[in-house]
Amino acid sequence: MSDERRLAVLRAIVEDYVATREPVGSKILVERHSLGVSPATIRNDMAVLEEEGYIAQPHTSAGRVPTDKGYRAFVDRLSTVKPLSVAERRAISTLLDDATDLDDVLTRTVRALAQLTRQVAVVQYPSLSRATVRHVELVALGGPRLLLVLITDSGRVEQRMVEVAEEVPEALVAEMRTRLGAASSGARLADVVARLPALPDQFRPEDQGVVRAVLRALEDSLSAEREERVVLAGTANLARAGTDFPQSISPVLEAIEEQVVLLRLLGEMAEDAQAGAGGVSVRIGRELEHDRLLEASVVTSGYGSGGQVVAHLGVLGPTRMDYPTTMAAVRAVARYVSRIIGS
Amino acid sequence: MSDERRLAVLRAIVEDYVATREPVGSKILVERHSLGVSPATIRNDMAVLEEEGYIAQPHTSAGRVPTDKGYRAFVDRLSTVKPLSVAERRAISTLLDDATDLDDVLTRTVRALAQLTRQVAVVQYPSLSRATVRHVELVALGGPRLLLVLITDSGRVEQRMVEVAEEVPEALVAEMRTRLGAASSGARLADVVARLPALPDQFRPEDQGVVRAVLRALEDSLSAEREERVVLAGTANLARAGTDFPQSISPVLEAIEEQVVLLRLLGEMAEDAQAGAGGVSVRIGRELEHDRLLEASVVTSGYGSGGQVVAHLGVLGPTRMDYPTTMAAVRAVARYVSRIIGS
């Protein structure tokens, strides 16, 4: 009843299966891992593990394959964190160090992550509402159009076109710019929104229509739907690991294209218990609760500045992925970005 | 020697092959298209067409398949433009009509195109250097960092972080903002760059270091590499049409991820003879001159405002695509975007 050995067997099965992509049998297991017992003994352990739902066999008389539950146990209790190689660390720094602006940082980050993990990488833009306003700019574009530009302390720049009834005189634009700036500079965006309703009263009645239009645009660009943006990379890695998705990769590609799905996951996983070493969160197969992603797993981590998490990043790959390495890569990249953003 | 009938046969082969995805033989051909002659006659024509390189047979005693040259002939001389259905037109307008800013317009456009053609769609951002400056904004971000924001008449907003040696006093920021605005407002960006070298002289000697840093950032954000951006959609369509890429879709996905490849193609194809109805340009298989895209074709068109082409858009799919429909969709979407941008 050696509970310990059974877990060792489970670990060996996961590692072997991830490495070879083939169902692993009792004989191979004792050959490759020094378990110190005979195949028959292992078979008994495997029978128990199967009974408990950690492994399964594709067909009678084939080797065993880990189930979602098996991977979960592996991630939670069996895997040892595998530090990145020096070369990998160097790759991250050379890729990220000479980034210019936020867009650039995130683009490079997502590429680095995809390259490192050989999977699909996704990076979320820093949340707007949690950020504080560094600057608000209002620009007359000529004709009945204004442009609202919002700059946050995380370096994010948000723009929004405002359509108004008629051309706005420059004086009014300047006045709005000043008052908007006064109401928002240095404040958290969520707080700014709270102050907005009082603003129109400061203007002359005939101008309030325009003012309201501008404020509506500002609120709108802070709305949950608009503020969430992601960058993707490594889609081609999916195709390369095509056989890892028994069905077909096309449902996975579809899910990825609907960025809403990814955003939901990044959001939900942020709230999962952050026990997994270094704030890395993992969801495996069915845990993703998405029909098209039954064969996939997602590994995420938050990033931000000064200990404050402002957004999330992660990778998506087949359930049969190398969790220790992937988790290490996600954690390392998240830390690196945080350092850059924070400075 | 009826040259005319031979072309009719070619057309029939292309249409059938595109519809069925199976090599087409002489018998099926006379059954499905009313060619008015016997299979034997068709066989003779097919022999000639094969001799001339328009069609090929995968194996001896299989039906014929169009070659790149065959598709080319079809596109150039045989296809009749197939207008979009009312439903399709309506889909375009409902998708695009309530777009807010340029980002939004382009995102919606690329989605519409992908959905319409069931292929991978790509839309290029309007070129910066050809655009005229509507506004230049310089913002102190606190610390030794400035943010340069550039707004063009096409609605594009470009941002660029500037690192300087030390914190810049607000007065200097204001001065630079004014002078930059004076030097650039209303001018074409390419011309602005020409005027930049003279600017630093207008400042006090001790400020010129900072000024030069800002100008370098401005020039940099206009550099060819940075100014080219694209949006993609419909990658999942590739997987769905997986069997259409005999090898595997992974080289295609790779090529798509290297956006440089797409940018080169959009650029080159813009200069192809724009004979194809309505400024639509087509490249087929080897014509793309890219190893990974031997099985792919690209259909592009320019878009812009007031007859001025400022960027390009298009779709990428298997060589075995429905050219008339795809070309019609690309043309229709390009026109629609142009109308929106132009207004």
Add this chain to the structure above:
DNA sequence: ACCTGGCACTCCGTCGTCGTGAGTGCCAAG
């Protein structure tokens, strides 16, 4: 000069059969 029916030939794809080997579960003995 062109079209057509006939005919022999080629060769891909499919299907059933069979053997092999990896892997299992169970049991009795250590």
Add this chain to the structure above:
DNA sequence: CTTGGCACTCACGACGACGGAGTGCCAGGT
């Protein structure tokens, strides 16, 4: 609790036969 032995299962690859679609060519008809 472990181990060796044993019978059983079943996926997979090889082999071979077969059918069918398609071809090229030829001789005869218009």
